[in-house]
Amino acid sequence: MAEKSRGLIEVRDFCLRYETMEGAVEAVSNVSLTVQPGEFVSIIGPSGCGKSTLLNALAGFLKPSSGRVTVDGETISGPSADRGMIFQQYSLFPWMTVRENVEFGLKMRGIRRGERERQARTLLGLAGLTPFEDYYPDRLSGGMKQRVGIVRALATGPRILLLDEPFGALDAQTRLIMQQILTNMWQRLKISVLFVTHDLDEAIFLSDRVYVMTARPGSIKAEIVVPLQRPRQPAMTLSSEFLGLRRGLMSLIREESIRAMGGEVSAEAMKGLAIDLEGQDLAALL
Amino acid sequence: MEAVAIRSTASSEPPLMGGGSQPALQSQPAGGRTHRWLRLHRAEFRATLIGLVSLAVFVALWQYLTANRITLYVRFLNIPTPVDVLGRAVIALHNPVFGDHVLISCRRILLGFLLAGGIAVPFGLLMGRYRILREIAFPICEVLRPIPAIAWVPMAIMLWPTNEGSIVFITFLGSFFPILINTLQGMASVDPVLVRAARCLGAREAAVFREVYLPASLPQIFTGLTVGMGVAWVSLIAAEMISGQFGIGYFTWEAYSLVQYSDIALGMITIGLLGLASSFAIRIVGRLVMPWVAPR
Ligand SMILES: Nc1ncnc2c1ncn2[C@@H]1O[C@H](COP(=O)(O)OP(=O)(O)OP(=O)(O)O)[C@@H](O)[C@H]1O
Ligand SMILES: [Mg+2]
Numbered sequence: 359m360a361e362k363s364r365g366l367i368e369v370r371d372f373c374l375r376y377e378t379m380e381g382a383v384e385a386v387s388n389v390s391l392t393v394q395p396g397e398f399v400s401i402i403g404p405s406g407c408g409k410s411t412l413l414n415a416l417a418g419f420l421k422p423s424s425g426r427v428t429v430d431g432e433t434i435s436g437p438s439a440d441r442g443m444i445f446q447q448y449s450l451f452p453w454m455t456v457r458e459n460v461e462f463g464l465k466m467r468g469i470r471r472g473e474r475e476r477q478a479r480t481l482l483g484l485a486g487l488t489p490f491e492d493y494y495p496d497r498l499s500g501g502m503k504q505r506v507g508i509v510r511a512l513a514t515g516p517r518i519l520l521l522d523e524p525f526g527a528l529d530a531q532t533r534l535i536m537q538q539i540l541t542n543m544w545q546r547l548k549i550s551v552l553f554v555t556h557d558l559d560e561a562i563f564l565s566d567r568v569y570v571m572t573a574r575p576g577s578i579k580a581e582i583v584v585p586l587q588r589p590r591q592p593a594m595t596l597s598s599e600f601l602g603l604r605r606g607l608m609s610l611i612r613e614e615s616i617r618a619m620g621g622e623v624s625a626e627a628m629k630g631l632a633i634d635l636e637g638q639d640l641a642a643l644l
Numbered sequence: 645m646e647a648v649a650i651r652s653t654a655s656s657e658p659p660l661m662g663g664g665s666q667p668a669l670q671s672q673p674a675g676g677r678t679h680r681w682l683r684l685h686r687a688e689f690r691a692t693l694i695g696l697v698s699l700a701v702f703v704a705l706w707q708y709l710t711a712n713r714i715t716l717y718v719r720f721l722n723i724p725t726p727v728d729v730l731g732r733a734v735i736a737l738h739n740p741v742f743g744d745h746v747l748i749s750c751r752r753i754l755l756g757f758l759l760a761g762g763i764a765v766p767f768g769l770l771m772g773r774y775r776i777l778r779e780i781a782f783p784i785c786e787v788l789r790p791i792p793a794i795a796w797v798p799m800a801i802m803l804w805p806t807n808e809g810s811i812v813f814i815t816f817l818g819s820f821f822p823i824l825i826n827t828l829q830g831m832a833s834v835d836p837v838l839v840r841a842a843r844c845l846g847a848r849e850a851a852v853f854r855e856v857y858l859p860a861s862l863p864q865i866f867t868g869l870t871v872g873m874g875v876a877w878v879s880l881i882a883a884e885m886i887s888g889q890f891g892i893g894y895f896t897w898e899a900y901s902l903v904q905y906s907d908i909a910l911g912m913i914t915i916g917l918l919g920l921a922s923s924f925a926i927r928i929v930g931r932l933v934m935p936w937v938a939p940r
Contacts, residue, residue: 439846449841453859463845
């Protein structure tokens with residue numbers, strides 16, 4: 359695209375080691391990936407493979423041990439409101455009402471109270487949260503908390519949105535609704551999204567592309583393009599195209615998840631495990 | 645069913661959310677507000693009622709033991725009856741000297757406690773945030789902290805030119821450490837995810853401190869203030885008994901010297917009520933300052 363790029367994420371040969379008492383632990387090893395401006399990309403991989411680590415580096419909380427992490431060509435030097443993040447845990451400020459939470463980023467920008475309130479009200483209205491704007495977060499359900507979290511992250515108009523298993527703690531129904539909300543917001547705002555998940559269906563349903571990571575130390579095992587047309591509908595998850603993608607992803611992930619789970623298990627036992635799991639829903643185990 | 649619901653939000657553009665939203669809000673029965681209020685506060689009524697009954701039983705037992713001068717190893721011979729004490733209380737309330745004692749004690753508490761809070765809270769917040777401050781101040785605190793405020797009495801008398809100054813100092817010392825330690829603990833238990841969330845939203849150092857660390861520590865700070873207020877009273881009364889002129893602690897001790905046994909009980913009850921009132925005041929302030937904490 360010839361337009362000024364907004365939200366181009368480039369990760370090149372990214373490595374990250376944690377220093378511990380037992381020496382350096384390599385969490386992420388040689389990851390390279392790209393998210394084009396306006397693209398929706400998911401990362402899927404077994405537990406502990408370094409997905410949160412990668413996202414934390416993109417948010418600016420961790421420095422790469424080696425390699426480069428840039429947004430629109432600029433090296434990331436610290437956290438910024440340009441990069442919104444939704445955490446694995448709920449992270450609304452308990453001492454602020456829903457509206458005050460949404461206003462927070464605007465307040466940090468020095469926007470006046472009246473203007474802040476107006477903008478926050480508009481956003482909350484769009485997300486259907488108006489009746490709850492004066493609630494404190496502990497009165498909200500899990501789904502609603504994450505919804506407010508997303509609205510809060512989007513309020514400052516970030517170039518990219520990083521989501522770390524945002525719907526992991528939600529039930530299946532709420533999850534579907536949240537996916538729909540996220541898709542709608544993404545299409546409307548045209549920002550780049552990097553979405554970490556354990557859930558195969560979620561990754562395929564939401565994304566333009568999916569990166570599959572290996573067990574720790576995590577690196578990119580495969581990259582899959584999701585050619586499903588948009589807008590996507592839940593019924594599509596039953597289409598043969600979707601199921602084909604799912605099968606492909608599942609076989610890619612199978613070895614990794616077993617490797618992640620059974621680090622100390624003998625080869626014999628692992629073979630047995632692999633047979634037991636044949637044909638079952640591995641996503642539940644990831 | 646569910647697929648239909650989602651499809652409808654997917655196809656129509658404007659509303660970004662899909663799920664059912666406002667259930668509880670509109671379902672309020674029109675006339676039933678008082679009824680509802682009564683139902684929601686049933687537990688409190690119950691607690692109040694039982695509390696009153698148990699207080700009444702306590703006073704009745706006291707009256708029985710003292711009026712009949714019971715001696716069961718413990719001797720209730722010279723202990724004033726509640727009726728005696730009530731009589732003295734009526735007299736005392738008409739005597740401006742008693743009021744002065746109470747006022748002087750309150751002034752000392754207020755001064756000592758406000759000084760302690762005013763220093764310990766900011767100091768604790770800074771210590772919690774900056775490791776270097778913690779490293780410098782912590783050893784001193786750890787050595788001074790176990791010394792009961794009463795043990796400071798001789799030192800306080802030497803340090804301060806006036807009696808009043810040394811009593812306020814003792815009160816200050818008593819409440820300082822509980823407030824400091826709790827503030828530190830509050831700072832240490834701030835959820836790091838909230839700090840990171842704030843930084844992702846553009847908050848810089850000062851804003852993170854003001855908008856995250858401070859409010860996140862407030863509940864623990866108020867715990868410290870409540871404990872500190874209790875210890876302030878303990879320290880004050882002890883100091884007044886030892887070195888005082890005036891004050892409710894002095895009044896109580898003097899009653900013993902003057903063989904005014906009813907006044908001893910009156911002094912004690914007054915101290916209890918003042919302590920109760922001051923922790924209640926802190927609770928009220930806490931609720932005003934922390935509206936997000938559910939009252940309990
Ligand atoms: N602060 C740390 N010090 C040492 N090791 C760490 C630290 N944080 C994470 N690790 C290790 O690095 C690896 C990657 O962790 P990370 O949290 O990024 O995994 P993840 O893919 O997000 O896992 P999950 O899916 O369970 O959230 C893990 O093996 C973890 O034990
Ligand atoms: Mg993680």
